[in-house]
Amino acid sequence: MTYNGYLIDLDGTIYLGSEIIPAGKRFVESLQKKDIPFLFVTNNTTKTPETVAMRLREEFSLTVEPTTIYTAALATVDYMKDAKKGSKVYVIGEAGLIQLILKAGFIWEEKQPDYVVVGLDSEVTYEKLMKATLAIREGAMFIGTNPDKNIPTEKGLIPGAGSLIALIETATQQKPVFIGKPEAIIMEKALGQIQLEKSEVLMVGDNYETDIQSGIKNGIDSLLVLSGFTPKEAVPHLPEAPTYIIDSLDEWMF
Structure with a gap:
């Protein structure tokens, strides 16, 4: 199945701590070459989108715009504004x-x-x-x-x-x-940012509890990549399977 856009986790999917995941970098660069919209949806609140984009560029040689990064901090601000x-x-x-x-x-x-x-x-x-x-x-x-x-x-x-x-x-x-993954709040806000419907996007991440559950709980197809939090030995015991499971993002076909 083809998707019009991708919602992508960062830590454990694109990089692991201070180390780049090469397949994750190639995955993003393929999206850029094919002009496919993507939005990094991250629960990390310690850095602003501008700082995250600078880190990706300077530490990992991955150039993206700050507007492609939607953090749980941004979603928290949006929620408080709505709550009034x-x-x-x-x-x-x-x-x-x-x-x-x-x-x-x-x-x-x-x-x-x-x-x-x-x-x-x-x-x-x-x-x-x-x-x-x-x-x-x-x-x-x-x-x-x-x-x-x-x-x-x-x-x-x-x-x-x-x-x-x-x-x-x-x-x-x-x-x-x-606010953050796997809750509906951040996912609904993220869909608004990327301007696509649930059926048009794929949620990509390494953490079954947050990334994949954010897809399952909110009616969005999900891709579990076994590069970070959720180990391969846990896959047979997952309560509900992701839409797709791969060892490396190099395996994904656009």
């Missing part, structure tokens, strides 16, 4: 998340925010977790950027945003609104 619960926000996260939220016009507030947004933060402290917990208990909307429990790196699987969110969920006894 207020303008005050407290964020646990890194620059890529905080900068985008403040740039969108939201105001930093630690004691009585309207929203508490929790994403990956490599410098998280007990004080940050405490402020978030108290604010949520006082009525702030609890937003989790993405449910990823782990991040695939060249060192192995390390804690992801979902691990921090789970801690605060335990402390507050409240469930967050999740």
Whole structure:
């Protein structure tokens, strides 16, 4: 089957930590040569689209426009704008998340925010977790950027945003609104960005729990590539099969 566009994960699909996945690079370059629309849909909130594009260019010699990168941070901003619960926000996260939220016009507030947004933060402290917990208990909307429990790196699987969110969920006894894959929020926003219908696109990724579930849960065909999070030995035990499974993106035929 042919697709008019592709939604593509980054970490574990195009690169793995600080190392490029050659087949992933060739896959994107083939899309560019064939002028097939694509959008990187990533749960990574630590960097802005401009920073991601610069990294792809400088570290991996892969040149793409920032407009082809849609992060869970962007989807979080879009969700808060739609929710219209207020303008005050407290964020646990890194620059890529905080900068985008403040740039969108939201105001930093630690004691009585309207929203508490929790994403990956490599410098998280007990004080940050405490402020978030108290604010949520006082009525702030609890937003989790993405449910990823782990991040695939060249060192192995390390804690992801979902691990921090789970801690605060335990402390507050409240469930967050999740924005990133596999939730409908980010997928619907991504389809709006690429301007295609569900039936026209293929979701490509290495993580069954997020990338592939985002396809399965939202009626989008999915392609699992065994280059990152989900190992080959797990495939026979998956509760619902992806539309396609391949060892390498070099195997995919356009």
